[in-house]
Amino acid sequence: MAILHEATKEVICKIVYHGTGMCGKTTSLMYLNHHLPPSQRGKFISLETPTERTLYFDFLPIITEARGYKFRYLCFTTPGQDYYEASRKLVLKGADGIVFVVDSQRERAAENFSSQALLEKNLTEMGQRQDLMPMVVQYNKRDLASAIPLDEAEKKYNAKHLLSFPAVAKTGQGVYETFLSVAKMALTKLTQADGENRMGDLFKTTVITTEDSTRFRNQLAKLNEEAGAKGSLLVDESSSLLAMQGEIPSKDLETLGALLACNFTAAQELAFNMSGGGFTGITQKAPLRNLHAVRVDKRRFLVVLYDPKTEARRLRDAVNYARGTLSAALLQMDQMSPSRLARFGELFTSVSRLAVSGMNA
Numbered sequence: 001m002a003i004l005h006e007a008t009k010e011v012i013c014k015i016v017y018h019g020t021g022m023c024g025k026t027t028s029l030m031y032l033n034h035h036l037p038p039s040q041r042g043k044f045i046s047l048e049t050p051t052e053r054t055l056y057f058d059f060l061p062i063i064t065e066a067r068g069y070k071f072r073y074l075c076f077t078t079p080g081q082d083y084y085e086a087s088r089k090l091v092l093k094g095a096d097g098i099v100f101v102v103d104s105q106r107e108r109a110a111e112n113f114s115s116q117a118l119l120e121k122n123l124t125e126m127g128q129r130q131d132l133m134p135m136v137v138q139y140n141k142r143d144l145a146s147a148i149p150l151d152e153a154e155k156k157y158n159a160k161h162l163l164s165f166p167a168v169a170k171t172g173q174g175v176y177e178t179f180l181s182v183a184k185m186a187l188t189k190l191t192q193a194d195g196e197n198r199m200g201d202l203f204k205t206t207v208i209t210t211e212d213s214t215r216f217r218n219q220l221a222k223l224n225e226e227a228g229a230k231g232s233l234l235v236d237e238s239s240s241l242l243a244m245q246g247e248i249p250s251k252d253l254e255t256l257g258a259l260l261a262c263n264f265t266a267a268q269e270l271a272f273n274m275s276g277g278g279f280t281g282i283t284q285k286a287p288l289r290n291l292h293a294v295r296v297d298k299r300r301f302l303v304v305l306y307d308p309k310t311e312a313r314r315l316r317d318a319v320n321y322a323r324g325t326l327s328a329a330l331l332q333m334d335q336m337s338p339s340r341l342a343r344f345g346e347l348f349t350s351v352s353r354l355a356v357s358g359m360n361a
């Protein structure tokens with residue numbers, strides 16, 4: 001779910017690389033990480049098993065700028081192995097663009113098909129319409145002798161005639177072109193008010209005006225004061241930080257957002273599967289600070305960093321109060337998003353065109 005921050009002139013989009021195990025998703029992000037200049041990327045993280053298979057996700061923020069606006073593409077890879085279905089679904093949540101990576105080797109056809117079917121199933125389950133999701137295909141491993149011809153690959157895997165790119169992630173061939181094209185599509189979509197109404201909730205663009213930002217910060221400041229907390233964050237399930245206030249001991253807020261979002265959502269689903277009931281929150285206790293996370297509304301949650309000595313009741317009361325005021329403010333913000341999109345849409349579309357074409361240079 002894309003976010004437009006008026007105050008900081010930032011646009012945040014989520015791009016997900018999806019495809020069967022070992023098709024080259026991690027290698028694609030690694031290539032981008034090694035070849036983009038430091039000013040155009042954030043910190044790359046990879047959560048792998050000891051055998052280099054992605055366990056949870058890889059994450060790389062890619063950044064472009066134009067006319068004082070910053071565009072941040074939070075790029076994730078999903079784990080390709082079958083038994084990681086739950087983490088794959090978490091990572092797909094709120095995607096603004098998807099790269100479907102195909103392993104071009106003839107013997108991997110069955111796995112490519114099943115990965116494609118899973119993607120469709122997962123998106124449908126999340127309430128997203130396929131035809132509205134910006135998507136491109138990366139035919140990877142073109143260097144291998146057993147790679148099927150491109151026209152055969154198109155027939156097999158691209159019935160919808162999506163834009164597609166031959167690639168060799170190991171050397172980087174086609175990787176950047178693929179990213180640019182999905183980035184362009186995602187930016188074009190985020191300002192289309194027309195698509196907006198037909199998107200599932202998770203996939204709508206949120207416009208956060210300067211007033212919204214100030215209001216959220218004030219609400220979080222009040223929470224910190226009443227809970228005796230050091231800091232607090234309002235996080236979107238698709239992993240963007242909506243607002244924060246106080247001392248957040250992390251230099252790398254983007255990564256923090258990604259980790260919090262995936263872990264919170266995972267904990268929530270696990271709790272739901274185990275109890276069949278609702279989910280109120282999780283607490284992580286540690287010597288320096290405790291961390292308490294609760295759901296605020298359907299798409300967002302609140303994380304409070306508080307002193308381990310804080311009295312439980314004081315924290316609970318403060319958090320309950322903050323949840324109420326924040327969810328009312330978020331509801332109001334969401335209701336206004338379509339009209340704000342119409343207002344900001346043109347501006348963002350024209351700037352985003354510059355931002356993406358600037359990357360070609």
Ligand SMILES: Nc1nc2c(ncn2[C@@H]2O[C@H](COP(=O)(O)OP(=O)(O)OP(=O)(O)O)[C@@H](O)[C@H]2O)c(=O)[nH]1
Pocket residue numbers: 019020021022023024025026027028052053054055077078079080081140141142143144167168169170171
């Ligand atoms: N020959 C060749 N090998 C590649 C290419 N891309 C990736 N590989 C290799 O394929 C293996 C798997 O690549 P990864 O990028 O880890 O695959 P993945 O899609 O992230 O796999 P999971 O994390 O298990 O889902 C590695 O050994 C890569 O070096 C390519 O274009 N050509």
Ligand SMILES: [Mg+2]
Pocket residue numbers: 025026027052053054077078079080
């Ligand atoms: Mg991987």
